[in-house]
Amino acid sequence: MTKILSPEELEEELRAIGAAQYHDKHPFHKLLHGGKLNKGQVQAWALNRYCYQSAVPRKDAALMSRCHDRDLRREWIHRITDHDGQGDEEGGIERWLVLTDGLGLDRDYVISRKGALPETVFAVEAYVNFVRDKTLVEAVASSLTELFAPSIHKERISGMLENYDFISDDVMAYFKRRLTQAPRDANFALEYCKQNARTPEAQQGVLDALRFKTHVLWAQLDALYLAYVDPGMIPPGAFVPDAA
Numbered sequence: 001m002t003k004i005l006s007p008e009e010l011e012e013e014l015r016a017i018g019a020a021q022y023h024d025k026h027p028f029h030k031l032l033h034g035g036k037l038n039k040g041q042v043q044a045w046a047l048n049r050y051c052y053q054s055a056v057p058r059k060d061a062a063l064m065s066r067c068h069d070r071d072l073r074r075e076w077i078h079r080i081t082d083h084d085g086q087g088d089e090e091g092g093i094e095r096w097l098v099l100t101d102g103l104g105l106d107r108d109y110v111i112s113r114k115g116a117l118p119e120t121v122f123a124v125e126a127y128v129n130f131v132r133d134k135t136l137v138e139a140v141a142s143s144l145t146e147l148f149a150p151s152i153h154k155e156r157i158s159g160m161l162e163n164y165d166f167i168s169d170d171v172m173a174y175f176k177r178r179l180t181q182a183p184r185d186a187n188f189a190l191e192y193c194k195q196n197a198r199t200p201e202a203q204q205g206v207l208d209a210l211r212f213k214t215h216v217l218w219a220q221l222d223a224l225y226l227a228y229v230d231p232g233m234i235p236p237g238a239f240v241p242d243a244a
């Protein structure tokens, strides 16, 4: 890309990437939201997704560690407390564990990440490393998948409540809270990228960062599909659902 884009054109290109390759299109999500998975497969999803949840505050801490702009740190810090909690506010990771408890998984086993798929571990760590190593505006841009998260969260809340008798309203609390948190965070990050990516190279970096992040998300679902749907190729050491 040689031409500099206006901030509006940059936003258009970012939205086009999301529309084309966000993980709402993944076959595993279609099965999950459509009630086509059994409890063991939903357990596998929640257990693997815990790795992503627990990596998010680590990548946000990595971003802040390299940020010399106090205003940006003041804005970014709530992302860490949103997940880790603070004072009486339990935080998103605790709400995720309410979901895995509700699915009958042992908390210590979930937190240990021992049953996670190898691809999950590699993908989430690649996200932490990307944020640590790339430019600040690329690091911010890699969070922009969240622009597309509210609609998948809505679909998940209604789809899972309707289709699974082992899912109740209280275990979906994590996603309900994200419906307000994600748009606030995504809009801030989008404005930051529009204001701060002002050369063709920086704009290309922002677009590539979003593409990279869609790959981080997609790879995790590919791994779940291969291991727990078809052909059922569970790697040694990974979580094995009860036969029941």
Ligand SMILES: O=C(O)c1cc(C(=O)O)c2c(n1)C(=O)C(=O)c1cc(C(=O)O)[nH]c1-2
Residues within 6 Å of the ligand: 056, 142, 143, 144, 145, 146, 147, 148, 149, 152, 153, 178, 217
């Ligand atoms: O359920 C989802 O599909 C989904 C997607 C994403 C995303 O697009 O990265 C996030 C979340 N959920 C989420 O709950 C969350 O806290 C979150 C933080 C981030 C980020 O990159 O900083 N993405 C996401």
